[in-house]
Amino acid sequence: MPVRMRTALVPFAALPLVACAGQQSALDPQGLQSTQILNILFIFLGVAAIVWIAAMIVLAVGMLRRNRTADQPLALHQPFERTAGRVVFILGLATLVIVLGLSIVSYAGQRTVFAKDEHALTLKIIGHQWWWEIRYEDDSPDKSFVTANEIRIPTGQPVKVELESADVIHSFWVPSLTGKMDLITGQKNELQFTAKTAGVYRGQCAEFCGLQHAHMAFAVLALSPDEFGRWRDNENRSANSPTDQLGKQGEQQFRARGCALCHTVRGTLAGGQLGPDLTHIGSRTTVAAGTLPLTPAALGAWIADPQHVKPGNLMPKMPLQSNELIAILHYLEQLK
Ligand code: HEC
Numbered sequence: 001m002p003v004r005m006r007t008a009l010v011p012f013a014a015l016p017l018v019a020c021a022g023q024q025s026a027l028d029p030q031g032l033q034s035t036q037i038l039n040i041l042f043i044f045l046g047v048a049a050i051v052w053i054a055a056m057i058v059l060a061v062g063m064l065r066r067n068r069t070a071d072q073p074l075a076l077h078q079p080f081e082r083t084a085g086r087v088v089f090i091l092g093l094a095t096l097v098i099v100l101g102l103s104i105v106s107y108a109g110q111r112t113v114f115a116k117d118e119h120a121l122t123l124k125i126i127g128h129q130w131w132w133e134i135r136y137e138d139d140s141p142d143k144s145f146v147t148a149n150e151i152r153i154p155t156g157q158p159v160k161v162e163l164e165s166a167d168v169i170h171s172f173w174v175p176s177l178t179g180k181m182d183l184i185t186g187q188k189n190e191l192q193f194t195a196k197t198a199g200v201y202r203g204q205c206a207e208f209c210g211l212q213h214a215h216m217a218f219a220v221l222a223l224s225p226d227e228f229g230r231w232r233d234n235e236n237r238s239a240n241s242p243t244d245q246l247g248k249q250g251e252q253q254f255r256a257r258g259c260a261l262c263h264t265v266r267g268t269l270a271g272g273q274l275g276p277d278l279t280h281i282g283s284r285t286t287v288a289a290g291t292l293p294l295t296p297a298a299l300g301a302w303i304a305d306p307q308h309v310k311p312g313n314l315m316p317k318m319p320l321q322s323n324e325l326i327a328i329l330h331y332l333e334q335l336k
Pocket residue numbers: 129130131148149212254257258259260261262263274275276278281286287288289290299302303310313314315316318328332
């Protein structure tokens with residue numbers, strides 16, 4: 001391609017940005033905090049663009065008006081020197097004002113982004129290689145429960161997440177709602193956000209944390225307060241008991257085949273702590289931290305060979321007969 005044509009095409013390289021909307025985009029904010037962050041970005045970008053364009057104009061004028069034919073190019077012209085000194089002084093002052101202004105914008109923005117609300121819904125989130133443990137805590141223990149890889153929140157209400165890690169450093173990031181915050185062992189970090197609109201927002205671990213870092217995603221489902229209340233009531237309950245023979249077999253196999261050593265299903269003998277809580281796995285939207293959508297086929301594929309789906313993850317491949325797999329799958333699907 002001729003150089004000229006290539007140059008002409010450069011502006012079109014920005015076109016993909018037009019598509020920066022949707023489930024996971026800091027440019028399509030759906031939260032109070034992410035809106036604030038985007039405003040700060042636009043103000044900084046605008047000021048930087050104006051300064052850059054002004055500098056380019058001065059440069060262009062200088063190049064066009066340069067005086068090639070002066071007999072003594074190095075001679076000083078007093079009046080010109082005085083004007084130049086004044087211009088430099090004014091521009092220096094302008095720089096100071098701009099930097100101060102941007103600092104104030106940044107400070108004011110951060111006050112909103114990091115503001116804390118006493119009445120926020122509080123969740124504890126613990127990062128694991130490579131999944132998210134989500135604890136809804138309440139003053140009364142019968143209203144506290146644990147889930148994984150999916151956060152449901154009410155719209156319009158501040159949500160505070162307390163972040164910790166069980167192993168290495170992870171980073172909690174839901175671009176559509178707010179900025180990032182690290183999860184660090186032995187340290188409690190906090191982040192607060194408010195979803196303005198109902199919807200599903202994708203979150204992603206934003207700190208390289210090992211082999212399956214890329215498969216450490218989660219979903220934030222912002223629901224109307226009513227819907228959230230109903231979900232929370234259901235989540236509070238112990239697991240459904242299987243209603244049919246196959247489901248009962250599945251529950252048995254779940255214990256017999258060792259799944260219960262790593263997974264908790266509240267209200268049953270399964271109380272393992274190494275893997276995600278599966279009490280209501282049937283009502284979640286994804287399998288294995290956003291790696292697959294939750295469908296019977298995907299769930300079956302995961303249980304049959306988790307190491308094929310997500311190599312290196314901490315759930316071993318269990319040698320299951322096909323009838324055992326079918327029974328366990330049937331059991332888990334009923335855990336709504
Ligand atoms: C050694 C511990 C261990 C055993 C045994 C184990 N798992 Fe897991 N399981 C895990 C871990 C760890 C994860 C999270 C993997 C990830 O996403 O990185 C997981 C994830 C899952 C998930 C996905 C959960 C979610 O929120 O997406 C399901 C379903 C599951 N296991 C079912 C089973 C079944 C069924 C068995 C028995 C056949 C079993 N597991 C045995 C550790 C275990």
